[in-house]
Amino acid sequence: MSGGERREQILETAVRLFSQNGFNGTTTKEIAAAAGVSEAMVFRHFSSKDALYEAILDTKSCQGESQFPWTTNKVLLDAMARKDDYEVFYNIALHAMNKHQSDQGFMRLLLYFALEEHALASKFFKEFVTRIYKFIGDYIKTRQADGAMRDLEPNIAVRAFMGMLLHHSLNNILWDKKRTVLNISNEEAADNFATILLNGIKK
Amino acid sequence: MSGGERREQILETAVRLFSQNGFNGTTTKEIAAAAGVSEAMVFRHFSSKDALYEAILDTKSCQGESQFPWTTNKVLLDAMARKDDYEVFYNIALHAMNKHQSDQGFMRLLLYFALEEHALASKFFKEFVTRIYKFIGDYIKTRQADGAMRDLEPNIAVRAFMGMLLHHSLNNILWDKKRTVLNISNEEAADNFATILLNGIKK
DNA sequence: GTCTATATGACGATAGAC
DNA sequence: GTCTATCGTCATATAGAC
Numbered sequence: 001m002s003g004g005e006r007r008e009q010i011l012e013t014a015v016r017l018f019s020q021n022g023f024n025g026t027t028t029k030e031i032a033a034a035a036g037v038s039e040a041m042v043f044r045h046f047s048s049k050d051a052l053y054e055a056i057l058d059t060k061s062c063q064g065e066s067q068f069p070w071t072t073n074k075v076l077l078d079a080m081a082r083k084d085d086y087e088v089f090y091n092i093a094l095h096a097m098n099k100h101q102s103d104q105g106f107m108r109l110l111l112y113f114a115l116e117e118h119a120l121a122s123k124f125f126k127e128f129v130t131r132i133y134k135f136i137g138d139y140i141k142t143r144q145a146d147g148a149m150r151d152l153e154p155n156i157a158v159r160a161f162m163g164m165l166l167h168h169s170l171n172n173i174l175w176d177k178k179r180t181v182l183n184i185s186n187e188e189a190a191d192n193f194a195t196i197l198l199n200g201i202k203k
Numbered sequence: 204m205s206g207g208e209r210r211e212q213i214l215e216t217a218v219r220l221f222s223q224n225g226f227n228g229t230t231t232k233e234i235a236a237a238a239g240v241s242e243a244m245v246f247r248h249f250s251s252k253d254a255l256y257e258a259i260l261d262t263k264s265c266q267g268e269s270q271f272p273w274t275t276n277k278v279l280l281d282a283m284a285r286k287d288d289y290e291v292f293y294n295i296a297l298h299a300m301n302k303h304q305s306d307q308g309f310m311r312l313l314l315y316f317a318l319e320e321h322a323l324a325s326k327f328f329k330e331f332v333t334r335i336y337k338f339i340g341d342y343i344k345t346r347q348a349d350g351a352m353r354d355l356e357p358n359i360a361v362r363a364f365m366g367m368l369l370h371h372s373l374n375n376i377l378w379d380k381k382r383t384v385l386n387i388s389n390e391e392a393a394d395n396f397a398t399i400l401l402n403g404i405k406k
Numbered sequence: 407g408t409c410t411a412t413a414t415g416a417c418g419a420t421a422g423a424c
Numbered sequence: 425g426t427c428t429a430t431c432g433t434c435a436t437a438t439a440g441a442c
Contacts, residue, residue, distance in 0.1 A: 003425075021319070028417075028419085159371055174317040181333065231435075231437085242437085243408075252437090
């Protein structure tokens with residue numbers, strides 16, 4: 001296996017293990033074993049465990065665009081142009097929750113890194129949270145100007161909406177994996193959350 | 204210092220450090236130093252680091268009642284009796300978020316334990332989440348029977364509402380400590396969240 | 407109850423052969 | 425590019441004196 005490939009493979013293995021057990025809870029030996037190489041190989045490609053962590057953040061930062069594919073989703077942009085509020089928020093909710101569900105490891109990684117307060121993690125969060133709030137907030141402002149939504153701080157509405165989505169996903173990933181408290185499809189959740197929010201902020 | 208006192212003190216120190224750096228990120232040496240005793244003393248009172256972890260869960264489980272003081276809050280119970288929906292949800296939101304704010308360490312601890320998937324942690328979550336959903340869900344059912352709220356699965360409404368509260372608190376604790384994205388008081392947040400939810404689910 | 411000293415093992419990281 | 429062997433350090437946990 002070539003250098004680049006091996007490096008990539010070790011990196012992916014590390015992401016997987018960090019997302020399962022956190023940075024401190026994962027040993028370089030485990031990473032090596034899971035990647036099917038010796039521990040020395042890990043240190044050949046990454047000078048230290050910290051360097052491995054930084055490489056992950058760089059990778060994930062560069063993949064940033066792909067973290068929010070729904071911001072360029074055609075159906076969504078169409079709905080926004082038509083000002084079909086329900087379609088807009090339903091699609092945002094559905095795509096976000098589908099993404100969370102299919103990328104649970106990444107969600108866990110973000111939580112671990114947030115808790116562990118690595119310097120670069122906060123930069124990562126800020127960058128993307130700011131973007132989402134602007135994206136949805138701007139749409140709400142437009143609809144307020146249209147007189148379709150009542151006059152409240154747009155970011156509060158975004159906070160409320162993202163709260164529903166993220167909390168629901170976190171429940172499914174962390175606390176209620178068996179769905180004993182609430183067992184609904186992402187479509188049903190998206191429908192309900194979009195409806196609650198829109199009724200909640202309409203004029 | 205007597206045995207019981209010292210044990211208590213070590214336990215509290217451990218809770219603080221675990222909440223800051225997680226279980227794996229905290230050493231018994233650090234705990235001993237922070238508690239002002241030798242490392243041997245930690246192991247005299249707790250046979251292992253794992254035993255320390257279990258003792259924390261036991262303690263926190265027993266303190267369960269005090270984790271949700273608002274379920275017995277007089278103002279809230281009054282509002283429920285009067286069926287003053289806004290007062291009910293405003294007070295739930297405000298008390299919950301105030302609690303989160305004053306007990307950020309405990310919030311972090313819960314997140315760490317959820318991520319680290321210790322067996323007893325899930326028991327802890329299940330016990331209390333179930334209780335909250337029943338408490339609020341029952342009220343919503345009553346109001347639906349009154350014809351005041353529309354016919355949706357009560358637990359979905361609870362999920363949406365708890366999502367707003369918890370996500371807002373998590374933002375303040377983890378990602379947006381400086382409040383650069385959204386800087387509002389708990390009162391303002393409670394007012395907005397209660398209003399959004401109630402408009403969102405009223406008939 | 408509290409300490410110092412230490413055993414035992416794991417972890418991050420390196421050296422050097424192939 | 426990959427390995428085995430190993431180093432120094434730190435972590436959990438114990439022994440034994442006071």
